[in-house]
Amino acid sequence: MTTGTERKDGTTTFDTLLAEVTASAGRFGHREHVHLTWLAVRRLGMSEALHLLDDGIRRTAARAGAPEKYHHTLTRAWTELIAHHAGGDGGDGGDGGNDFDAFADGHPALLDKHLPERFYRAGTLAAPHARTGWVEPDLTPFPWQTR
Numbered sequence: 001m002t003t004g005t006e007r008k009d010g011t012t013t014f015d016t017l018l019a020e021v022t023a024s025a026g027r028f029g030h031r032e033h034v035h036l037t038w039l040a041v042r043r044l045g046m047s048e049a050l051h052l053l054d055d056g057i058r059r060t061a062a063r064a065g066a067p068e069k070y071h072h073t074l075t076r077a078w079t080e081l082i083a084h085h086a087g088g089d090g091g092d093g094g095d096g097g098n099d100f101d102a103f104a105d106g107h108p109a110l111l112d113k114h115l116p117e118r119f120y121r122a123g124t125l126a127a128p129h130a131r132t133g134w135v136e137p138d139l140t141p142f143p144w145q146t147r
Contacts (some may be wrong), residue, residue: 012043014056035100037082042098046083048133053079073130077116077137084144085110 021030021036040049054075061070085107109115118126119137124130137145 012040012052014040014052014059017052018056018060031104031111034078034082034104034110037079038086038100038103041079041083041086046079049083050076050079068114068131071125071131071136072122072133073125074116076134077119077142081115082110084142 014025017036017039018028020039021032025032025035037049037053040052043049044052055073057075058067058070061067086103104111119139119142121138122136124138127135129135
């Protein structure tokens, strides 16, 4: 038996996670993007979630005729930020348990689409190499990097 986020072979897909998030919301704004990332991290762990999201967002942008909207640094930064707050291991641990609304209520900063600007200069994020590859934060490190 499979869940709504798995193929018959049991693997989670970007498209099924996207369908799960948009079915309950009816739209795909920032909160839904965070929800999608949270689901991927909870089910796959941070590393696998990053690969799934990276590929899925890239394909979705290309299909929409807007491949320039894909941004690798932002995709990874959001995945790492959400994983940090969700317990990142894909297990049952982490804040919010299996309830995204509780998770979002507990971490309202994640619902601010400008959150990466606390860590990056605008020029850094606008640079072409930040769109295609990973760039470390240049204003302040992520919270887990300061320990």
